[in-house]
Amino acid sequence: MVKKGQPEKLIVKGKRLDGRGFDQMRDVSIKAGVIPEAEGSAELSLGETKVIAAVYGPREVIPKHLANPEKGIIKCVYTMASFATPDRNRPGPSRRSVEISKVMAEALTPVVNLEKYPKTSIDVFVEVTNANAGTRTAAINAASVALADAGIEMNDLVTSIAGGKADGQLILDLFNPEDNYGEADLPIAYLPRTGEVSLLQMDGELTPAEIEKLLKMIKKACEELYKKQKNALRERYKLK
């Protein structure tokens, strides 16, 4: 398969095209409490990838028949702004965004104490405003901080980052050229307290041994992200 715009190499002299080392994450910044209308919110950038997450609720479930008398539900809507991609991205749900919304909700649910919120819905909205790969992992990191900012009872934060492979080299946190032209992409959501994985997807081609190595690399990066998430929350609630 020949793809237009494909660079000759993704790794040059032991460095990635953006100068990063193989197991180096892009710069991350997180700010909690950016949307006053919402119960909780967070803005996050992962290199050039930028997302804003907001949490509304617990509130009435719509449609009503989805309400569970024993516990709350988490609804997640991932959307990508029309101007977030090189070609204008048609607004509205796509098959891709519907799938990401589904796996995101499933990734966030295990840390939320839903028994506390019977009959209600906790609605998580994430808008991708600038896309340079890793949007679902950025969205999960931001959504998790937004949930905590909303005061939702949780037993952990959810951290997320992708591993992958480009020019035969295992790498962390793919950016656009590596995502488009690399050999594999493995986005993971990780719960640092219990060491469990709550989101896992993969495309490309990897041996089981490569997957094992990537999971180790991802786990380490997620522990870094965890610190940054907690710092963002501390910053939001420190006495001024």
Added chain:
Amino acid sequence: MKILKSHLKSVISKGKRDDGRELVEYRDIKIEVNPIQRANGSARVRLGNTDVIVGVKIELGEPFPDTPEDGVQIVNAELNSIASPDFEEGPPRPEAIELARVVDRGIREGKAIDTGKLCITPGEKVWCVFMDIYPMNADGNLFDASALAAIIALKNARFPKYDKKTDEIKYDELTNEKLPIKTTPILNTYGKINNSIFLDPSSSEEKVLDARISVATLENGNVCAMQKGETGTFTIDEINKITKDSKKYAEKLRKLVK
């Protein structure tokens, strides 16, 4: 539901299944090749009581701008009400989209279709391969049944009659020329209840399982697609074991692909 869950939990924690299977055993698989004469290729897979028809249609179309020399492949799933009391009319729900996208990912990332050979005029005209998944009875694990039916339908699909000079196409006349298929990716789906992991979840198991994981592997044992589903979790050790074991389980299904 609570009674079902506690029953299945206790059965599975003893290393058994409700229907007498082992934890890593598939239900009986029956395959029909090309049952649909109107399709370019088709397969009907019965996995226990799960019954799925996949039809392949090959049509002329335009390539995507970023891959001007490759044919197009599209997987779609229709979860129609015929197959289950849980399926409602209306636009495709996330479950149908996920099913189609996971089956698509295995075939696409496993490079099953040699899309470079589907190009007629670069940037203008290519063959488009549509794989449409129609469950007739949904008794669990539509993922593996659909992926198996899709690869069998692809391997048995034939091009329609096309005259390049006159650009005349006859969709109602099939040639003997088969689709160029390079690999046979196989999807294996596991469920998890408490700490027990088992293959090929039935619909009753699907209703109560904590988490699900689907792994597509190639002939060499390499993994070409994965998807975790539902709100439970897997440990890293469990994931590593599943990706290693999948080669063995995939091999059993691959033998059925003709």
